[in-house]
Amino acid sequence: MTGFLVLKDKIVNFYNEHGALVRPVIKFLVTFVAFTLINSHIGYLEILDNQLMLLVAAIVLSFVPWSLIVVVFSGMVIVNLYALTLEIAAVVLVLMIIMFLLFFRFSSRDGIFILLIPIAFYLRVPYVIPIVAGLMCSPASIVSVSFGTIVYYILNVVETNETAISNISSDKASTAGIGTVVSMITGNKEMILTVVVFAIVLLIVYAIRRKSIDHAWMKAILIGGTVEFVALLVGSLILNTKVSILWLVIGTALSLVIAVILQFFVFSVDYTRVEHTQFEDDEYYYYVKAVPKLNVAEPEMNVKRINAQRQHNKNKIKKKSNKN
DSSP: OHHHHHHHHHHHHHHHHHHHHHHHHHHHHHHHHHHHHHHHHHHOOGOOOOOHHHHHHHHHTTSHHHHHHHHHHHHHHHHHHHHHHHHHHHHOOOOOOHHHHHHHHGGGGGTHHHHHHHHHTTTOOOOOOHHHHHHSGGGGGHHHHHHHHHHHHHHHHHHTTTTHHHHHOOTTTTTHHHHHHHHHTTTTTTHHHHHHHHHHHHHHHHHHHHHTTTTTEEEEEEHHHHHHHHHHHHHHHTTOOOHHHHHHHHHHHHHHHHHHHHHHHHBOOOOOGGEEEEEEEESSSEEEEEBOOOOOOOOOOOOOOOOOHHHHHHHHHHHHHHHO
């Protein structure tokens, strides 16, 4: 355990000292992976299907706020959908405008979740995002988490129904064509279930980790993960949506492991040394629970140097004394 704590302190100290370098690297990696996913699943515009262009764009965007990265990401989705059909692009554009109004009003700082959720879905670990958001952010992050979830399901719907969408003729653009596209997206029961469950889990995790109880973060992770698994499983059975129980189990387990690792780095405390104190002022009594952070000093390594000549002289003296 001591070794892990020392490693944690080294990583945290490195981030604190080189954060100006680490943060752009993280932005670059997330942005590049997100753009690559778009091209691999809905890359209908040939001019954007260029890895070098994506690489340069990700490098440039690594120095701008997450909110601007999300705008570029959404624009890339729209233009690719426009290359498929006008109807799907128009519907998704309206949905994104509505989501952006909520996003910039409530959770513009949490734009990273909008990019991470599609990535997490393709990695089969989307369940970790609402847990992490509940641990690290506020209930306003529901907007970003829901936005990212909807974006993923839009990509999934388009990829799955590509032939049907592309066959929508231009004479149906104003009526039946748009209606068909809207029903494909808004009628997705799995998407609605996931958005609702993720929002509930985020609120549960946030509420528990804010409690003044021992191991609040760990309990929030375990309870949130359990609620998420049960709600998605039961909801899928009730709504008769397709769900892989095996991947649901594996994904939830991996998500819990990731959340516990994050908790170790962000909130390591020693509940065996909890202290309670109280004081008062003219208007209030204050009851304070102090929980010390779990820190371990890095072991010092002392190197003892031996002078070879001095040691040689000592050996000579010992030999002479033995002869006498």
